[in-house]
Amino acid sequence: MATKENLTPAETVSNATTISQIFDVVARAAPEVRAGLPGRRVAAEGENPSGESQMAADVFADELLCDRLGDLSGVGEYASEEREHPVDVGTGLSVCVDPLDGSSNLKPNNTMGTIVAVYDAPLPATGADVVASAYVLYGATTTMVTARDGTVTEYVIHEDGEYEVCREDVRLPDDPSVYGFGGRVPDWVDSFTAYVREVESDPSMKLRYGGSMIGDVNQVLTYGGVFGYPTLADAPEGKLRVQFEGYPVAHIVETAGGRSSDGSQSLMDVEKEDLHARTPVYVGNEAFVAGVEEALADD
Numbered sequence: 621m622a623t624k625e626n627l628t629p630a631e632t633v634s635n636a637t638t639i640s641q642i643f644d645v646v647a648r649a650a651p652e653v654r655a656g657l658p659g660r661r662v663a664a665e666g667e668n669p670s671g672e673s674q675m676a677a678d679v680f681a682d683e684l685l686c687d688r689l690g691d692l693s694g695v696g697e698y699a700s701e702e703r704e705h706p707v708d709v710g711t712g713l714s715v716c717v718d719p720l721d722g723s724s725n726l727k728p729n730n731t732m733g734t735i736v737a738v739y740d741a742p743l744p745a746t747g748a749d750v751v752a753s754a755y756v757l758y759g760a761t762t763t764m765v766t767a768r769d770g771t772v773t774e775y776v777i778h779e780d781g782e783y784e785v786c787r788e789d790v791r792l793p794d795d796p797s798v799y800g801f802g803g804r805v806p807d808w809v810d811s812f813t814a815y816v817r818e819v820e821s822d823p824s825m826k827l828r829y830g831g832s833m834i835g836d837v838n839q840v841l842t843y844g845g846v847f848g849y850p851t852l853a854d855a856p857e858g859k860l861r862v863q864f865e866g867y868p869v870a871h872i873v874e875t876a877g878g879r880s881s882d883g884s885q886s887l888m889d890v891e892k893e894d895l896h897a898r899t900p901v902y903v904g905n906e907a908f909v910a911g912v913e914e915a916l917a918d919d
């Protein structure tokens with residue numbers, strides 16, 4: 621695999637083409653994922669590599685996306701939150717997918733998402749290897765947000781899989797109004813609890829926490845504010861996965877002019893050996909994420 625420093629012009633064009641193809645495949649698969657949900661609201665037999673119970677819908681979405689993305693000539697590895705190890709699908713870019721982020725929201729019919737991170741390096745990759753990222757949001761409508769080449773774009777996806785741009789050069793608003801944090805207050809460290817109380821005391825801020833990171837991050841991208849899933853007493857590394865959730869969401873939010881952190885550094889600078897390693901995640905407007913880092917620095 622050529623490293624990004626020594627890509628030939630042809631390889632650079634090839635990667636750009638492959639990224640476009642990845643986004644196209646994910647957008648066109650979205651209606652099929654959505655249509656496959658109603659009959660799959662039940663638990664599957666297994667657990668995912670993070671020890672979380674799987675829904676039949678998780679397995680369905682993963683198999684569909686592995687097949688479609690694995691067929692692209694420019695994709696070399698496919699990895700998923702639902703699989704222990706990457707799948708070798710040829711040579712080229714590496715793709716990490718959370719096929720159905722927030723699948724526990726399926727039963728209450730709340731939002732869910734598909735997260736995609738594209739790396740020009742073998743897996744596990746680092747934040748420096750991210751060349752593109754995207755998420756699909758299965759909400760009232762189906763949308764896709766992508767980040768590549770320094771810009772964030774939002775698309776609306778129609779039932780037939782056709783899609784069109786609905787917002788270009790997406791930037792976090794500078795009049796933020798939403799916040800949401802995962803976990804349970806008794807499990808937060810005291811300094812984080814104090815920070816959250818400070819955010820809550822701002823009359824312009826409203827609680828928006830829906831149990832699917834993509835739904836909550838999309839609120840932050842739309843209205844401005846902050847989303848976080850902190851360390852917990854029983855989860856010192858946090859809950860969210862670096863390769864499948866932390867890097868792509870941080871790439872999108874930072875490309876949209878926001879900031880990300882694991883509590884002390886940009887999520888893009890986090891380096892963990894294990895493919896399924898976890899990290900605390902904080903993303904949003906600069907002031908809020910800086911506030912988290914200042915609060916946690918007092919610990």
Ligand code: P6P
Pocket residue numbers: 721722723724802803831832833834849859860
């Ligand atoms: P909790 C979904 O399972 C997920 O990985 C994220 O999408 C979401 O932000 C978080 O976990 C929800 O966790 O503990 O609130 O159920």
